[in-house]
Amino acid sequence: MTEIIDGNAVASQIRDDLTAAIETLADAGARPGLATVLMGDDPASQTYVNMKQRDCEEVGIESHHVDVDGDASPAELYDAIVDLNDDPDVHGYIVQAPVPDHVDYREVIRRVDPIKDVDGFHPENVGRLVAGDARFRPCTPHGVQKLLETAGVDTEGKDVTIVGRSDIVGKPLANLLLQKAEDGNATVTVCHSRTDDLGAKTRSADVVVAAVGVPELIDGSMIGEGAVVIDVGVNRVDADTEKGYELVGDVEFESAKEQASAITPVPGGVGPMTRAMLLYNTVKAASLQEDVVVDLP
Template sequence: MTEIIDGNAVASQIRDDLTAAIETLADAGARPGLATVLMGDDPASQTYVNMKQRDCEEVGIESHHVDVDGDASPAELYDAIADLNEDPDVHGYIVQAPVPDHVDYREVIRRVDPIKDVDGFHPENVGRLVAGDARFRPCTPHGIQKLLETAGVEPEGKDVTIVGRSDIVGKPLANLLIQKAEDGNATVTVCHSRTDDLGAKTRSADIVVAAVGVPELIDGSMIGEGAVVIDVGVNRVDVSERRSEDSQTASDQSDTEKGYELVGDVEFESAKEKASAITPVPGGVGPMTRAMLLYNTVKAASLQEDVAVDLP
């Protein structure tokens, strides 16, 4: 029977395990602080920021937030970043993407203090990751590693195909999985939009990671028997384009009221028939990304305050 890897359950356990480390820091007068920066009023970004603030409240991390007008100059955003770099109560922060078109996101990342860069995107932190001395592992790749560990899947000696070459998931995950480490030592193939015969690459893999942002690009015919499938994609699709009224179930009617449903980069039902283990969407990788942001914030506080803690 195919194992459904429950990201909600794993993330909940990580949050529980972080509680002791947070209290150790708090007892030393150094309660971890995480800030979010939002430039503009993108509804999805606002939702993500709200979720991260709730996560902080649940585990005892101090939450801070900075709003910057979407029409403001880049300098105003840079000033907010400079303030956070100097704020001793903020141990880590993120600048929520996307930023407005008139702002260079790469320049934004370069201005973040690397020791407060809990996304792991600053060039210094990227370089340390590639060199095998990561200060902060990017949240989604690290979350994927935790999911594999929880499912009892050891990457060592496995063939891994990653579909997607983003700076956020594909590239850092590939670097992590090839490293000489307990959760590495895999042989990794990175695919993208110009890969010839994608199905041949995914069918030959022991582990398939889909992180390309194309709804249900990978179906069961592209999965090898017994492979482990990690679906990073979260895509909104129009319900009316997917189902006729005659085929709708009661749960589908709920989706119809919203006008959309969430699907991954993997066609779940057909892939489930071939995979030995698979993550669902939603409830798979997404909760892990948020949990690992908390993890990185606690680690950042430990480093800055020079207080040793046990991290899960």
């Protein structure tokens, strides 16, 4: 029987476990604060921001939000970043991607104070992760590790194939799984759009992580029997539904489930974990900045 890894349940447990740490900080006069910055009016981005604000409210993190007009100059966004860097009530913040085309997102990230960079995207934090001394693990890769841990998957000595080489998921996850750590020590193969015979790489893996952004690219014929499948992809495709679309992953779920020993669904798998680990990083950032020791799950 294939195990369906319930990301909603795991994320809920992490939020519950963070409550004690948040209360410890609050008792020390340092309630964690998370800010979101949205430049423009992209509907999907607005939805994500609203969800993150609700998550904060549920666990007792102070939520802040900054709107920047989509037609404004980059300097206006940079000014907002300076204000957040200087605000003692904001322990972490994210600049919601995508930003308008006239803004260089890499330059935006470079201006974020690294100790408030709860996405883990600043070059300093990327360097620390690669060096094995991560301040913040990027939210989605860390969420994937937590799901594997919850499913009882020991990655030590396992062959892991990651399909996707993005700076947000593929590269940092590969680095985390390679490290000499309790949740690492894997042999990692990173595949991408130029990979020859992708199916051969995924079939040989003990764990397959799909994070390429192509709807249902990986089907059951590309999964080895008994493998664990983590589907990071969330893709909107046309469908005969009330909304006119449905969300699917990078994995064709029904056929892959027949081969896998455990698999994440879409939605309800990795997505909730990304948001939970953002809260985790915010609490850690508050602990570091306020010099208050807390227990993190």
